[in-house]
Amino acid sequence: MAAQAGTGNDMSFLPLVHEIIRGMDMESPDVNQKITELKTKFQKCRTMVEEMPGIDCSEEEQKQQIEQLRQQVTTKTDLLKKYKNLCAFELPRS
Amino acid sequence: MAGAMSTKSRIVETLDDLELISRELIELLAASKQQRGSGGGDSGEEQQMLELLIEKDEALQELLKTAREQGERHKEMMELQTQAEKRDQDIRQLQKQLKEAEHILAQALYQAKEKLKSVNKANEGGAGAISSEELIRYARHISASHSVAAPVNWAPGDPRRPYPQDIEMRCGILGRLSKLPMNGHTPLPEAGTPGMVMLTSQHSTAGANTVQDGMGASQSSLSWQPSADLSSGVSTSANHTGEISVEIGKKENDDDVEVMSTDSSSSSSSDSN
Numbered sequence: 001m002a003a004q005a006g007t008g009n010d011m012s013f014l015p016l017v018h019e020i021i022r023g024m025d026m027e028s029p030d031v032n033q034k035i036t037e038l039k040t041k042f043q044k045c046r047t048m049v050e051e052m053p054g055i056d057c058s059e060e061e062q063k064q065q066i067e068q069l070r071q072q073v074t075t076k077t078d079l080l081k082k083y084k085n086l087c088a089f090e091l092p093r094s
Numbered sequence: 095m096a097g098a099m100s101t102k103s104r105i106v107e108t109l110d111d112l113e114l115i116s117r118e119l120i121e122l123l124a125a126s127k128q129q130r131g132s133g134g135g136d137s138g139e140e141q142q143m144l145e146l147l148i149e150k151d152e153a154l155q156e157l158l159k160t161a162r163e164q165g166e167r168h169k170e171m172m173e174l175q176t177q178a179e180k181r182d183q184d185i186r187q188l189q190k191q192l193k194e195a196e197h198i199l200a201q202a203l204y205q206a207k208e209k210l211k212s213v214n215k216a217n218e219g220g221a222g223a224i225s226s227e228e229l230i231r232y233a234r235h236i237s238a239s240h241s242v243a244a245p246v247n248w249a250p251g252d253p254r255r256p257y258p259q260d261i262e263m264r265c266g267i268l269g270r271l272s273k274l275p276m277n278g279h280t281p282l283p284e285a286g287t288p289g290m291v292m293l294t295s296q297h298s299t300a301g302a303n304t305v306q307d308g309m310g311a312s313q314s315s316l317s318w319q320p321s322a323d324l325s326s327g328v329s330t331s332a333n334h335t336g337e338i339s340v341e342i343g344k345k346e347n348d349d350d351v352e353v354m355s356t357d358s359s360s361s362s363s364s365d366s367n
Contacts, residue, residue, distance in 0.1 A: 011154065011155070011158055012151055012154075012155065013112055013116060013147075013151055013154075014147070014148065014151050017116050017119070017120075017147060020120060021119075021120075021123055024120070024123055024124065024127065025127075035120065038116065039113075042109060042112075042113050045109055046106065046109060049102060049105045049106060049109070049161070050102075052102070052161050052165055053165055053168045054164045054165045054167060054168025054169075054171070055100060055101040055102040055105070055161045055164050055165070056100050056102060057100050057101075058098060058099060058100055058101060059101060059160055059163075059164060061098075062164055062167055062168070062171075063167070065171060066167055066170060066171050066174065069171060069174040069175060069178060070174060072174075072178050073174055073177045073178050073181060076178065076181035076182065076185060077181060079185065080181060080184055080185060080188065083188060083192075084188070
């Protein structure tokens with residue numbers, strides 16, 4: 001089960017729940033402590049999520065925003081190049 | 095699950111579900127343990143809860159992975175925003191410079207057009223056209239006798255002035271009006287002194303005009319200081335009959351202006367008594 005957690009092993013709650021269940025079966029005195037640890041872990045996870053940047057929007061929205069920004073930068077760069085290389089004076093052939 | 099929900103809200107929701115499930119599972123296990131002691135218990139429900147817990151945990155892991163990717167993308171977005179702001183700044187700067195250049199060019203264009211108008215106005219119409227030679231000649235004439243600028247070697251304290259001074263006026267025709275003879279006879283000019291005009295008291299004022307006419311339009315009878323190339327000196331002299339003669343002649347002088355009348359060495363004037 002823990003292997004299916006993927007890359008977020010540090011935030012997986014299954015190991016702790018498993019320990020609690022085993023402690024309950026074996027009537028271990030550490031069950032209450034484990035339960036407290038589980039609660040603390042939930043709280044830590046919530047705090048960490050609150051502090052993570054860039055997750056205030058969905059993934060699709062973020063991809064759209066980044067694409068728009070890339071286009072903006074490209075357009076502005078091209079515009080600047082165009083006006084800097086523009087020949088302001090065209091002398092008439094007379 | 096709505097697609098418009100932000101990743102943060104989905105993670106928080108999943109966490110809440112996970113917490114709820116794990117709490118219920120623990121309570122269920124605790125209750126079932128007590129029931130096992132009394133000979134009962136339903137493990138089917140526990141199994142379902144466990145499966146749900148695993149499912150939610152997997153979903154949470156996926157969401158956290160997405161959140162990390164979004165975090166990386168967010169850094170890239172910040173860099174792109176910085177670049178966009180820099181471009182904006184460059185565009186604003188370029189706009190300001192173009193505005194300035196436009197203003198300067200507009201001014202230059204306006205002034206050039208005004209000058210062209212003046213040139214065209216000067217060129218059009220034959221009657222109104224004035225030749226440059228004539229202009230230069232006129233300018234030279236009016237600036238003769240150092241009337242517009244002091245001589246090169248003039249310094250404060252130099253008695254020379256561009257106007258006739260007191261003593262020169264006294265030595266002139268007007269100053270000697272009272273001493274003019276009353277016989278009305280105008281003697282002829284002496285030989286060897288061409289251009290000499292003699293005046294009498296009767297024609298003193300008219301004579302002054304005559305002198306002026308005789309000298310021509312380019313000379314003035316009251317030119318007190320000779321110019322470089324065209325100088326005329328008017329000196330008064332009284333002959334033995336008491337008549338005042340006005341001697342007019344051209345002198346070829348240097349650029350230095352000589353003081354008329356007061357300097358007896360340079361003129362032939364001589365006071366009568």
